[in-house]
Amino acid sequence: MSYKDEIKADNLPLHIAIIMDGNGRWAKQRGNQRIFGHKNGVAAVRDTVEAAAELGIKYLTLYAFSTENWSRPKMEVDALMTLLVSTIHKETSTLMKNNVQLNAIGNLSNLPPDVEKQLKASIANTSTNTGTTLTLALSYSSRWEILEAISQIAKEIEDGKLHSGDITYDTVSKHLTTANMPDPELLIRTSGEYRISNFLLWQIAYAELHFTNTLWPDFRRDDLYKAIIDFQKRERRFGKTSEQVINKN
Numbered sequence: 001m002s003y004k005d006e007i008k009a010d011n012l013p014l015h016i017a018i019i020m021d022g023n024g025r026w027a028k029q030r031g032n033q034r035i036f037g038h039k040n041g042v043a044a045v046r047d048t049v050e051a052a053a054e055l056g057i058k059y060l061t062l063y064a065f066s067t068e069n070w071s072r073p074k075m076e077v078d079a080l081m082t083l084l085v086s087t088i089h090k091e092t093s094t095l096m097k098n099n100v101q102l103n104a105i106g107n108l109s110n111l112p113p114d115v116e117k118q119l120k121a122s123i124a125n126t127s128t129n130t131g132t133t134l135t136l137a138l139s140y141s142s143r144w145e146i147l148e149a150i151s152q153i154a155k156e157i158e159d160g161k162l163h164s165g166d167i168t169y170d171t172v173s174k175h176l177t178t179a180n181m182p183d184p185e186l187l188i189r190t191s192g193e194y195r196i197s198n199f200l201l202w203q204i205a206y207a208e209l210h211f212t213n214t215l216w217p218d219f220r221r222d223d224l225y226k227a228i229i230d231f232q233k234r235e236r237r238f239g240k241t242s243e244q245v246i247n248k249n
C-alpha cells in the first residue's frame with residue numbers, strides 16, 4: 001500500500017502551510033553554493049503543489065522569503081529574486097494544468113519591480129482557477145503583518161469607523177493578509193529545525209505541527225502524504241477534553 005492510499009479523504013486539512021527549510025545545507029552537503037539548493041528546491045515546490053492539488057487540498061501556503069531574509073548576502077538575495085521571477089513565469093503552466101490559483105502575501109511593494117510584475121501577471125492568469133489556492137509568502141513576517149493590522153485598526157478607531165470595545169478575534173483576522181483564508185490546520189517544517197520563524201503566528205494557534213528532517217530540495221509528495229497521515233492521527237481538542245471530543249459535546 002502506498003502512503004497516498006493511507007490518507008482518509010474525509011479528513012483532509014483544509015489549509016496546509018509549509019516552512020521550506022534546508023536549501024543551503026542541501027547545497028553545502030554537495031559542495032555547492034547556497035543558490036544551487038534554492039534551484040533544486042523548485043522541483044520540491046512543483047511536486048508538492050501537484051500532489052496537494054490532486055488530493056484536493058483547498059489552501060497551500062509556502063514561506064518562500066521572509067522579511068528577515070533581506071539581510072542575507074546580496075548575491076544570494078539577488079539570485080533568489082531572479083529564481084523567483086523565472087520559476088513563477090515557467091510554472092504558471094503547471095498551475096493552469098492543475099487548476100491552481102496563485103496568491104501572494106507579504107510586503108510585496110518591497111520586491112524588485114520585475115518580481116512584483118511577474119507575480120501580478122501569474123496571479124491574474126490563474127485567477128479563475130477553482131482548485132487549490134497556492135499562496136506564496138514573500139517578504140513576509142508575522143510580526144510585520146500583525147503590526148500592519150494594529151495600525152489599520154487604530155486608524156479605523158481614529159476615523160470613528162470602529163469602536164475599541166467592538167474588537168474581536170474576527171476583527172484582527174480580517175485585518176491580516178490571510179483575511180480570505182481559513183487558518184492552517186497543518187504546519188510542516190523541513191530540515192529538522194523546530195522553530196516557527198515569524199510565520200503565521202496568529203493563524204497557527206490551533207494548527208498541528210509536523211517536523212521532518214528531510215531537507216527541502218529532497219521533499220516530495222510522499223513526504224507530504226506522511227505529514228497528512230500524521231495529521232489524521234492527531235486528536236484535535238481545541239482546549240476541550242478527549243472525552244468531550246469523542247462524544248462531540
Ligand code: FPP
Nearest residue numbers: 020021022023024025038041042045064087
Ligand atoms: C530556506 O532554506 C529556503 C528559502 C529561504 C527559499 C525558498 C525558495 C525556494 C524553494 C525557491 C523557489 C520557490 C518558489 C515558491 C517559487 P535556507 O536557505 O534557509 O536553508 P539552510 O537553513 O540550510 O541555510
